[in-house]
Structures are given as structure tokens and as C-alpha cells.
Amino acid sequence: MNGKKKGSMSRLFQYAGKFKYLTISSWVLSAISAWVALVPFYYIWRIIKEVLEVSPNYSEAENLSHYGWCAVGFAVLSMLLYICGLMCSHIAAFRVQANMRSQTMKYILTLPIGFMDDIGSGKVRKIVNESSAATESYLAHQLPDRAAAMATPVGLLILLLTFDWRLGLLSLIPIIIAFFIMASMTGSSMKEKMKQY
Numbered sequence: 001m002n003g004k005k006k007g008s009m010s011r012l013f014q015y016a017g018k019f020k021y022l023t024i025s026s027w028v029l030s031a032i033s034a035w036v037a038l039v040p041f042y043y044i045w046r047i048i049k050e051v052l053e054v055s056p057n058y059s060e061a062e063n064l065s066h067y068g069w070c071a072v073g074f075a076v077l078s079m080l081l082y083i084c085g086l087m088c089s090h091i092a093a094f095r096v097q098a099n100m101r102s103q104t105m106k107y108i109l110t111l112p113i114g115f116m117d118d119i120g121s122g123k124v125r126k127i128v129n130e131s132s133a134a135t136e137s138y139l140a141h142q143l144p145d146r147a148a149a150m151a152t153p154v155g156l157l158i159l160l161l162t163f164d165w166r167l168g169l170l171s172l173i174p175i176i177i178a179f180f181i182m183a184s185m186t187g188s189s190m191k192e193k194m195k196q197y
Helices: 003-036 039-054 064-110 115-119 121-163 165-185 188-196
Strands: none
Touching: 003 064, 003 121, 039 064, 039 121, 064 121, 115 121, 121 165
């Protein structure tokens, strides 16, 4: 994390006060939710494995119902964890937004009276409201989603290696190729191409 990002995040944490722990909790819950969301695939694999092992005597497959309910249970648990994470992030984001507005307006009140003559009080209020509202989307949605996006590939790799380590390693090849393709479609070179376009 570069200095600017770290500085802006610590500044947002200052606005959050004691609610910053809710922001951190939302990241943790979002990452755990992403991992739990992968567990149903394990149970689906167990169902397929058991069916193939007893084939063609499908009546000997005894654990299908159990595995099915486990898959459903973990899917529901994943959604509940994600909702809890979003609740934490929204509470913290709204606190940051309110504190930002309050502190900014207190600062504006200390400025000379003629400050608003050129700009207008309505425009200043609009700038303060829109700027503080922009943090809500970032803190309440983007950061938890980023935590889930970072946790999912790690969980997916562990899941693939659990199924079959050879298949897991083989599956890494298209992932590595995809990262190289994505890297070629992003970055400064693509930015320049889009500007030319």
C-alpha cells in the first residue's frame, strides 16, 4: 500500500473514530464469507465422488442428502456473513460521512465572512455533501468487495488442491495466463491507447 493510500485510509479512520473497528470487521467478515462460499463446491464434489464410486448401484449412495444440506447450509452461512460485513461497513461509512460533514462545516465557520460571497453558500454545501457522500460508497462497498476479491483466489487454490493436487496445479496455468492477459489490458500502456482512441 503506497503512502498516499495509507495516509488517506488513516485519515478516514480518524473520521471513523471508534467505528474504524467496524470497517476492519467488515473486511474480515467479507473475506471469511468468500471462503465459506467455496465450501458448497467441496460438498458438491463429495456428492459426485460418491455417486461415481457406487455407480451403477446408486441406491448405495447414503450421504447424498447430508452433503446436499451441508452445501445449502454453507451457502446460507456465506450470505449471512456477507450481510453482517456490509452492516458493519455501512455503519462505519455513515459515521465517517457524518463526522466529515460536521468537521468541515466547523472549519468553514472559522473562515472570514466574505469567503462565501464569491462561491455561494449553496455551492459550498453541495461540495461538502457530495465529497463526504463519496466516501460512503468506497468504505461501505468497495473495500469489503476488495477483501472478498483478494480472499477468493486463495480459497479457490486451496479448494483445487483439496480435490486433486495435480488438477489444482494444472488449473494454475490458465489463471497465470489470465493474469498476464489482464495485465496487458490494464496499466499505463492501455491508458495511453484509450486516450488515443
